[in-house]
Amino acid sequence: MKPATGHYLILGCFCLAFYSGCISYKFLESKHHPHAWKKLFLVHHWPVTVCKMSENDCKDPPQYWTIHGLWPDKVDECNRTWHFNVTEIKDLLPDMRQYWPDVLHSSPNRTQFWKHEWEKHGTCAATVEPLNSQKKYFGRTLDLYQKLDLNSCLLKVGIKPSSAYYQMTAIKEALTSVYGVTPKVQCLPPEEGEEVQTIGQIEFCFTKELELRNCTNSEAESYVMPNNWHFGPEELSVCNDTLTYYPAQVQFYN
Numbered sequence: 001m002k003p004a005t006g007h008y009l010i011l012g013c014f015c016l017a018f019y020s021g022c023i024s025y026k027f028l029e030s031k032h033h034p035h036a037w038k039k040l041f042l043v044h045h046w047p048v049t050v051c052k053m054s055e056n057d058c059k060d061p062p063q064y065w066t067i068h069g070l071w072p073d074k075v076d077e078c079n080r081t082w083h084f085n086v087t088e089i090k091d092l093l094p095d096m097r098q099y100w101p102d103v104l105h106s107s108p109n110r111t112q113f114w115k116h117e118w119e120k121h122g123t124c125a126a127t128v129e130p131l132n133s134q135k136k137y138f139g140r141t142l143d144l145y146q147k148l149d150l151n152s153c154l155l156k157v158g159i160k161p162s163s164a165y166y167q168m169t170a171i172k173e174a175l176t177s178v179y180g181v182t183p184k185v186q187c188l189p190p191e192e193g194e195e196v197q198t199i200g201q202i203e204f205c206f207t208k209e210l211e212l213r214n215c216t217n218s219e220a221e222s223y224v225m226p227n228n229w230h231f232g233p234e235e236l237s238v239c240n241d242t243l244t245y246y247p248a249q250v251q252f253y254n
Helices: 004-030 047-052 088-100 113-124 134-148 151-158 169-180
Strands: 041-045 064-072 165-167 184-188 197-206 223-224 235-238 244-245
Touching: 041 047, 041 134, 047 197, 064 113, 064 134, 088 134, 088 165, 113 134, 134 151, 134 197, 151 169, 165 169, 169 184, 169 197, 169 244
Parallel strands: 197 244
Antiparallel strands: 041 064, 041 197, 165 244, 184 197, 184 235, 223 235
């Protein structure tokens, strides 16, 4: 009887471990998990406006919309022990430097921006299988960015950087007509010496299955740049339906 007893004990421990693992996985995916989220924001920012927002060493910012990040809503810094490792995305580096550059710092070898995005947002996005590694998170973000092709779409509807102003309603309507969903557009409010708001970010919302969905302005209304990046006090917020500046070059006001 002793061998049989040992066999059943081992089998029982295995079943308990398997059951516990299933429960843990379901909890991770459940709405009760402390790092649960419902949607993702794929955030594009306009480098000229970003350079205007702070003291930095911006040099000839890109004249195209670049990636700011892929952000789950409501959560950040979900796993502080899962540190960024640039070697895991070495195959992506050419595209990362082009489409996801650190706009504020001219050195192409800086990885601090990507480190920040992974540790604050990527570790939370990684609770779903398509984003559950650093290579998947950055690679899928690049794929979504290229699929949306925001730069080409804006040009096709006649919206390009200019000294002339645009009606924000026209920009929003053009985006909705192209993509079939309502994105969120954020602006800098007018500063001293300026007449109108300045476009800064365009956010597209995705489901956990990485399907486009409408954004709502009730969540994440404004974005304040991180203090450790030495930004000024400027703040992006949802654009008003008024005249809007889409700048072609950086202008600083004393």
